[in-house]
Amino acid sequence: MPPYEWKEVMRQCYEVGVRSFTLISLTGFIVGLIFTKQSRPSLLQFGASSWLPSLVSIAIMRALAPLVTALIAAGKVGSSIGAELGSMRVTEQIDAMEVSGTKPFKFLVVTRVLATTLSIPILATYTGFIAMLGGYLNVATNEGTSWTTFVTQFFDPLTFVDFVSSLAKAVVFGFTIGIVGCYQGYNASKGTEGVGKAANGAVVTAMFLIFIEETIIVQIAGWFR
Amino acid sequence: MEKPKAHIDRNNAVVKIRGLKKSFDDYQVLKGVDLDLYQGENLVVLGRSGTGKSVLIKVISGLLTADAGSVEVLGCDMDRITDKELQQLRTRLGFSFQNSALYDSMTVRKNLEFPLVRNRKNLTRGEIDAAVEEVLDGVGLLQAINQMPSELSGGQRKRIGIARTLILNPEVMLYDEPTAGLDPITCIEINELINEVQQRYHTSSIIITHDLTCAKETGDRIAMLLDGQFQREGTFDQVFDTNDKRVKPFYDYNFIE
Numbered sequence: 001m002p003p004y005e006w007k008e009v010m011r012q013c014y015e016v017g018v019r020s021f022t023l024i025s026l027t028g029f030i031v032g033l034i035f036t037k038q039s040r041p042s043l044l045q046f047g048a049s050s051w052l053p054s055l056v057s058i059a060i061m062r063a064l065a066p067l068v069t070a071l072i073a074a075g076k077v078g079s080s081i082g083a084e085l086g087s088m089r090v091t092e093q094i095d096a097m098e099v100s101g102t103k104p105f106k107f108l109v110v111t112r113v114l115a116t117t118l119s120i121p122i123l124a125t126y127t128g129f130i131a132m133l134g135g136y137l138n139v140a141t142n143e144g145t146s147w148t149t150f151v152t153q154f155f156d157p158l159t160f161v162d163f164v165s166s167l168a169k170a171v172v173f174g175f176t177i178g179i180v181g182c183y184q185g186y187n188a189s190k191g192t193e194g195v196g197k198a199a200n201g202a203v204v205t206a207m208f209l210i211f212i213e214e215t216i217i218v219q220i221a222g223w224f225r
Numbered sequence: 226m227e228k229p230k231a232h233i234d235r236n237n238a239v240v241k242i243r244g245l246k247k248s249f250d251d252y253q254v255l256k257g258v259d260l261d262l263y264q265g266e267n268l269v270v271l272g273r274s275g276t277g278k279s280v281l282i283k284v285i286s287g288l289l290t291a292d293a294g295s296v297e298v299l300g301c302d303m304d305r306i307t308d309k310e311l312q313q314l315r316t317r318l319g320f321s322f323q324n325s326a327l328y329d330s331m332t333v334r335k336n337l338e339f340p341l342v343r344n345r346k347n348l349t350r351g352e353i354d355a356a357v358e359e360v361l362d363g364v365g366l367l368q369a370i371n372q373m374p375s376e377l378s379g380g381q382r383k384r385i386g387i388a389r390t391l392i393l394n395p396e397v398m399l400y401d402e403p404t405a406g407l408d409p410i411t412c413i414e415i416n417e418l419i420n421e422v423q424q425r426y427h428t429s430s431i432i433i434t435h436d437l438t439c440a441k442e443t444g445d446r447i448a449m450l451l452d453g454q455f456q457r458e459g460t461f462d463q464v465f466d467t468n469d470k471r472v473k474p475f476y477d478y479n480f481i482e
Contacts, residue, residue: 084330096326096386099286100340101316101393 005111012115019076020123024069028127031068032134035059040142049143053153056135062162062221065128066120067214070173073120074206078181081112082202085185086195094186109186113178120174121167128166165221172213180206229424231445234264239397239429240285244294247280254280256453257294262397262429267419269432269440271464271475272450278433279323281450282399285431286320287311299396316344319390319428323402325382327374333385334370337361341392356392363425364388364418380411387418391426398422398430404439416442437461437475 036056043049085108088094097104132154139145145153181202188198240262247255254277262268272278283289285298287306296303301314328336337357341348348356361367364384374382383403390398403419404412416439422428423443432443440447440461447464449457451471457464465476 088328091324091329092322092326093328095283095288096320096322096328096389097339099288099315099318099320100344100389101312102340102343103312 005107008107008111009114009118012111013119015080016073016077016115016119017123019080020069020073023072023076024123024127025130027068027072028065028130029134031064031127032056032060032131032136033138034134035064035131036135036138040138050153052139052143053135053145053150054157056139057132057154058157058162060128060131060135061158061166063214063218065131066124066166066169066173067210068131069120069124069127069170070177070210071207073116073123073174074177074203074210077116078177078202078206079199081116081178081181082184082188083195083199085109085112085182086188086198087185089186089188089198090191090194105186109182112182113175116178116181117171117174120177121170124166124170124173159225161221161224165217165224169214169217172217173210176209176213177206180209228420228442228445231265231267231423232427233266233445237264238262239264239299240431241297242281242285242294245281245284245291245296246293247277247284247289248292254453255284258450258454260448260455262431264429265423265427267423267430267432267443267445269434269444269447270450271434271437271440271447274435276450277453278450279401282320282401282431282433285397286315286318286399316340316393317396319387319393319395319398321383321387321390321398321400321403323405325374325379325386327377327382327385327389329374331374332370333361333366333372333374333377336374336385337389337392340389344393360388360392361385363391363421378411380407380414383407383411383415384418387422391422394426395428398426398428400430400432400434402433402435404434404436412436412439413442415439419443435475 036052039055040049040052043052043055094104094108097107136147136150139150184198184201184205188194238261240260242258242260245255245258246253258281270278270281280289284291284296287303299314299317301310306314328339331339334357337360338353341353341356358367361370364387366381366384366388369377369381369385377385400419403415407415419430419432420443423430432439434440444461447459447461448455449464449472457472465472467473
């Protein structure tokens with residue numbers, strides 16, 4: 001890829017981040033808060049409410065952060081990529097790129113797939129952090145746990161495999177969102193109806209694949225634990 | 226306005242098509258088309274909707290592949306051309322789309338720069354700016370340089386679309402319905418622009434249209450696509466000097482007598 005396409009990759013990374021930032025912040029915080037709130041009564045029954053930060057960390061870092069981020073990005077970013085490329089296809093903008101001696105695949109597809117593959121792990125890490133804050137708010141309010149204690153207990157049960165599998169999931173999810181969105185948009189047909197189908201197909205297919213990938217990666221990570 | 230005299234080299238065909246066939250599912254659109262486009266010539270292709278006029282120029286530009294027959298463009302056999310050769314060939318072709326196909330997320334400047342920076346990699350920033358401004362000035366829209374396509378009228382979009390193809394100095398121009406959906410005054414301006422492009426850039430052009438005024442104003446030769454083949458060919462007057470029921474309504478509809 002010639003160096004100048006990196007500008008487009010960076011622009012797409014910015015688009016992916018900006019498009020999802022508010023929703024991911026809000027969702028991450030609520031997921032952390034609600035998960036902690038719902039788990040607390042069960043742990044209280046066993047007198048194990050002090051385990052709450054550990055439980056929250058395992059749930060968030062191993063599963064929820066990459067999954068929630070990917071599902072939101074599939075809805076926001078995947079549909080947007082599908083609709084944008086679909087619209088470019090039906091209005092002959094992709095053909096126009098092709099006949100001007102450039103490779104639309106490189107400019108449109110490679111840049112977007114790279115952008116989602118790079119951005120989703122960053123967003124997933126951010127979601128994990130925000131969800132941790134949500135969890136801390138609940139624990140601090142009910143247990144009076146300090147920030148330092150919470151953070152120590154939060155990271156204590158996590159292993160290297162947890163971080164790697166979480167990151168790997170986010171990379172795979174990001175790639176899936178990008179490639180599915182681009183595939184649906186790039187192959188759109190039949191006018192505006194096709195654009196709608198491309199956007200819809202991008203979301204539904206990406207979500208379906210994300211759940212399958214989640215299951216597979218969890219199994220693989222389990223072998224390494 | 227009278228069409229300026231073109232310098233046509235009838236010994237040099239820049240596009241040679243023989244026995245071209247193209248089908249979509251069971252529907253055969255082109256049934257053995259033969260065509261020569263000569264150096265410096267404006268060839269107008271007329272025909273009813275769905276007769277394969279746009280398919281023809283998409284095959285010439287490599288957007289579609291022929292089912293049978295041979296297509297030679299600027300000496301390249303489209304059947305045997307490699308990806309790299311096709312990409313290089315396309316820099317010598319200009320394709321003006323029916324709906325202009327401007328990149329709607331880019332300004333006019335970025336639209337024009339797009340093919341240039343990707344095909345002329347050693348140009349400086351100053352040279353790129355100069356080329357963009359020159360070609361925009363050529364189509365009379367220098368003032369629109371920082372506008373988005375959505376802010377332009379249909380005629381302006383068409384002009385910018387043509388400017389975008391001209392920036393690579395093409396040898397062959399392919400116009401798909403250049404005057405479709407435009408008001409009569411803008412149509413006249415586009416016709417004049419097509420002739421100006423022929424004169425200034427010494428292009429050979431295929432102009433797909435339904436608009437007989439456009440055909441008359443811009444065409445050095447007219448070819449009429451009927452039933453998947455070119456069945457009438459010649460000057461405007463030669464083509465319409467007939468009582469053929471497939472041809473006459475074209476004339477009668479466009480020039481009510």
